[in-house]
Amino acid sequence: MDIRQIDEDFxxxxxxxxxxxxxxxxxxxxxxxxNRPDGESPDQPDFAEISxxxxxxxxxxxxVPVISGQLTQDDVDAMAKALEEAEGPVLAYCRSGARSxxxxxxxxxxxx
Numbered sequence: 001m002d003i004r005q006i007d008e009d010f011x012x013x014x015x016x017x018x019x020x021x022x023x024x025x026x027x028x029x030x031x032x033x034x035n036r037p038d039g040e041s042p043d044q045p046d047f048a049e050i051s052x053x054x055x056x057x058x059x060x061x062x063x064v065p066v067i068s069g070q071l072t073q074d075d076v077d078a079m080a081k082a083l084e085e086a087e088g089p090v091l092a093y094c095r096s097g098a099r100s101x102x103x104x105x106x107x108x109x110x111x112x
Contacts (some may be wrong), residue, residue: 004023009088012097031086035094
């Protein structure tokens with residue numbers, strides 16, 4: 001897992017596995033956001049698998065899937081809502097971290 005800190009309360013990483021959740025909680029993150037749709041790659045774990053482990057670990061997880069190259073205003077609004085509800089710090093993930101970084105940047109721009 002290559003976690004990149006974007007600001008004080010938000011970081012991104014590429015695809016996580018259910019086994020990563022414990023380390024994420026231990027690192028101090030208090031919420032997860034998944035920006036990757038299920039089925040994008042045959043080797044990726046489904047959101048439900050990660051969600052189940054996150055629930056057991058006591059960390060809230062939000063599903064805001066963004067299709068690569070097809071970001072919509074609805075996606076931005078859903079991300080803004082998840083960020084509003086989440087207690088920070090938040091770790092978001094997608095395939096590489098780029099989508100999560102981009103949508104977070106747009107949410108921040110629209111807030112100002």
